[in-house]
Amino acid sequence: SQQGEEDPQALSIQEGENATMNCSYKTSINNLQWYRQNSGRGLVHLILIRSNEREKHSGRLRVTLDTSKKSSSLLITASRAADTASYFCATDDHDYKLSFGAGTTVTVRA
Amino acid sequence: EAQVTQNPRYLITVTGKKLTVTCSQNMNHEYMSWYRQDPGLGLRQIYYSMNVEVTDKGDVPEGYKVSRKEKRNFPLILESPSPNQTSLYFCASSHRLDQPQHFGDGTRLSIL
Numbered sequence: 001s002q003q004g005e006e007d008p009q010a011l012s013i014q015e016g017e018n019a020t021m022n023c024s025y026k027t028s029i030n031n032l033q034w035y036r037q038n039s040g041r042g043l044v045h046l047i048l049i050r051s052n053e054r055e056k057h058s059g060r061l062r063v064t065l066d067t068s069k070k071s072s073s074l075l076i077t078a079s080r081a082a083d084t085a086s087y088f089c090a091t092d093d094h095d096y097k098l099s100f101g102a103g104t105t106v107t108v109r110a
Numbered sequence: 111e112a113q114v115t116q117n118p119r120y121l122i123t124v125t126g127k128k129l130t131v132t133c134s135q136n137m138n139h140e141y142m143s144w145y146r147q148d149p150g151l152g153l154r155q156i157y158y159s160m161n162v163e164v165t166d167k168g169d170v171p172e173g174y175k176v177s178r179k180e181k182r183n184f185p186l187i188l189e190s191p192s193p194n195q196t197s198l199y200f201c202a203s204s205h206r207l208d209q210p211q212h213f214g215d216g217t218r219l220s221i222l
Contacts, residue, residue, distance in 0.1 A: 030207075030208055031208050033210065033211075035211075035213075040198065040216065040218075041215060041216065042114075042200060042213035042214055042215045042216055043153075043200070043202075043211070043213045044213070045210035045211060045212075048208070048209070048210060050208075088152060088153065090153075090211075092207050092208055096158065096160065096166070096207055097143075097155050097158060097168055097169070097207075098143070098155065098207065098211065099155070099169075100145070100152045100153040100154070101152050102150055102151060102152035103152055
């Protein structure tokens with residue numbers, strides 16, 4: 001089963017700055033989801049974007065999907081200390097399974 | 111409150127001693143799955159279930175068993191645990207795979 005790959009592996013930004021992370025995948029997908037994980041806790045769903053969508057917004061989050069490049073990006077605007085977490089993309093690739101990447105660890109400095 | 115509950119949250123045990131990690135959801139979800147999370151590897155799916163009595167292997171099923179006798183419960187069974195199964199385990203559920211997954215808080219297993 002394919003696995004998304006997040007880039008960068010780690011990101012450190014100042015509070016108030018924007019954070020952008022990318023996810024690449026290998027084969028066609030039904031949808032792509034982004035999740036957040038705080039310090040070894042359970043993952044929390046952020047946004048789901050379907051293969052026929054190009055962009056979605058949710059509060060300070062913006063997700064894009066480019067199926068021709070097999071990539072997605074997650075933008076967090078005006079970051080806060082509470083945004084410090086690991087972020088994972090997950091792809092639903094037609095075989096009834098979700099495949100997760102290794103994640104991007106974001107640290108927001110006060 | 112909608113939730114996925116895993117038990118135990120922490121367990122230290124020894125090689126070969128059978129153990130079961132329980133998972134229960136109260137959202138009437140059809141789809142349930144188990145993942146393990148290891149540093150640098152992200153989450154890898156162990157088993158999933160599309161509905162009662164329907165289960166299938168994920169990417170890393172070796173050494174694990176599951177059952178789905180009731181819709182709300184999806185236990186993970188390690189018949190003969192080994193140290194390479196030391197990991198953080200998550201159960202998740204949803205109505206369908208193309209909907210957000212709800213995750214439990216995790217079970218940290220240490221096999222000595």
